[in-house]
Amino acid sequence: MYIKKIKIQNFRNYENQEIELDKNINIFYGNNAQGKTNILEAIFLCALGRSFRTNKDKEMIKKGQDFSNIEIDYEKKDRVGNIKFKIGDxxxxxxxDIKLKKLSELLGNINLVIFTPDDIGILKDGPSARRKFLDMMISQLRPHYIYNLNRYFDVIEQRNNYLKQNSYNNDMLEIWDEKLAEYGEIIYKYRNEYIEKIKEKIKDIHKEITNEEIKLEYISDCKNKEDYLKRLKKNREIDKIKGYTSARNT
Ligand SMILES: Nc1ncnc2c1ncn2[C@@H]1O[C@H](COP(=O)(O)OP(=O)(O)OP(=O)(O)O)[C@@H](O)[C@H]1O
Ligand SMILES: [Mg+2]
Structure with a gap:
C-alpha cells in the first residue's frame, strides 16, 4: 500500500497543508521544530486512531483553534481508500465517508511501522515496551487481536478493582482468573505467531546490515491457559496484599 495524499488543517503547527507523496521513498527534511514529526503523527493518527506522542488528542489541535481535520488518501493492491479524522470536543x-463507530475499525487500513529515536526503548527498556510494540503491529494485521486484548484489559481492571477491596472471595477471583487465562492464551498465540513469521526476515536483514547474527524469540510464562492459571493461583496471596494482578502479559 502507499499513501497518496495528506491534507491537514489546524494540526500542530500547520494551518492548511496538502502533501502529495511518492509511491516509493519520501524524505521530509528541514530545520528543527519545522513540523516533520507532526506529519508522521498525522499519518499515525489515521492508521491507529491515536498519537504516538500524546494521550491528549486536543494537544494536536493548532493552538488557538478548536478543531483539527486530517485526511489521507491511500491506495492498496485491490482498492483505494480515504480516511478523515476530526478532532474537536x-x-x-x-x-x-462512512462514520466509524469504533476506532478499532480503523486498524488495518493504513499499515504502518514507526521507528523514532524513542523507540530504541524496544531494545533498551523492559518487556512492556516490546509488548506494546508487538501489540501495535499485530492489531493492524489481525482485527480480532485488538478485541481480545481489550477484553483482557477489562478483566485485569475488574480483577484489580476487586483486589483493592478488603474482603475477597476466592471463588470470585477464580472466575476472573479463568477469563484472564483464556484471553492470555489467545494473546500469546497471536504474538508468538507474529514473531515466528518475522524472525527469519529480521535475521536476514540484520545480517545484511551488520554481518552479525540476531535471534528473536517470544519468551512468556503464560503460554497456555493451564500455565497462566497456575501462575495466577501462585501469586494470589501477593496480589491480595498488593491490590493488583502481578501475572500479566501486557
Ligand atoms: N498544538 C500546537 N499548535 C501549534 N504549534 C504546535 C503545536 N504542537 C506543536 N507545535 C509546534 O510544532 C513544532 C514541532 O514540530 P515537530 O515536532 O514536527 O518538529 P520537527 O520538524 O520534527 O523537529 P526536529 O527536527 O527537532 O525533530 C514546534 O514549532 C511546536 O511549537
Ligand atoms: Mg522531529
Missing part, C-alpha cells in the same frame, strides 16, 4: 473518524 470529540473525535470522529470516517472511512470512505
Amino acid at each position: 470529540k473525535k470522529y473518524v470516517y472511512l470512505n
